[in-house]
Amino acid sequence: MRTSGTIMPSSRILVKKILGYIDFSKANVIVELGPGNGVFTEQILKKLNKNATLICFEIDPTFYAHLKAIKHSQLIVLNTSAEFISLELKKLGFHKTSHIISSLPLTFIPKEVSKNILTNSYQTLEDNGLFVQFQYSWSYYKRLKEVFKDAISLHFEFRNVPPAFIYKCIKKQQ
Ligand SMILES: C[S@@+](CC[C@H](N)C(=O)[O-])C[C@H]1O[C@@H](n2cnc3c(N)ncnc32)[C@H](O)[C@@H]1O
Numbered sequence: 151m152r153t154s155g156t157i158m159p160s161s162r163i164l165v166k167k168i169l170g171y172i173d174f175s176k177a178n179v180i181v182e183l184g185p186g187n188g189v190f191t192e193q194i195l196k197k198l199n200k201n202a203t204l205i206c207f208e209i210d211p212t213f214y215a216h217l218k219a220i221k222h223s224q225l226i227v228l229n230t231s232a233e234f235i236s237l238e239l240k241k242l243g244f245h246k247t248s249h250i251i252s253s254l255p256l257t258f259i260p261k262e263v264s265k266n267i268l269t270n271s272y273q274t275l276e277d278n279g280l281f282v283q284f285q286y287s288w289s290y291y292k293r294l295k296e297v298f299k300d301a302i303s304l305h306f307e308f309r310n311v312p313p314a315f316i317y318k319c320i321k322k323q324q
Pocket residue numbers: 153154155156158159160183184185186187188189190207208209210213230231232233253254255259
């Protein structure tokens with residue numbers, strides 16, 4: 151399915167590796183883009199500190215219904231495209247986020263939309279906030295670099311189907 155970009159949910163090893171980048175004692179608003187069947191969502195909820203909130207953006211109605219069935223007082227699930235991250239957070243009274251975890255299939259998303267997603271994600275991140283994106287190739291590096299400049303590191307996890315390139319991007323203090 152093109153909106154999904156893959157046939158398999160992410161492996162537990164990939165999830166553990168990416169969530170290892172987050173200091174949950176300091177993360178108060180975490181945003182997840184493209185949660186799908188909730189493989190990251192459920193693990194984030196286990197680690198979330200008790201004052202924190204997780205906000206998920208999922209456009210697929212079936213995945214959305216599945217995520218809504220996870221009853222958790224710290225979870226907000228929106229059936230809205232990730233490009234509206236800034237607007238939706240403001241509506242909820244959260245102006246910034248410290249962490250964005252994205253599994254979006256950026257290479258399958260129309261260029262204008264993916265550009266808006268990256269720009270609005272950057273704008274919504276607080277200074278020194280972390281944006282993590284994984285993809286199945288390194289071809290997105292240039293596009294992320296246009297937004298995050300040199301504050302990107304590229305990592306690889308082969309224990310995933312398909313193996314994943316992880317882009318770890320920081321919003322440098324301005
Ligand atoms: C590759 S799947 C990832 C699922 C899960 N997070 C995982 O790692 O296994 C990508 C997900 O992004 C969702 N998606 C695609 N475009 C989106 C958009 N513009 N806004 C929000 N979600 C989107 C798809 O519906 C799909 O659930």
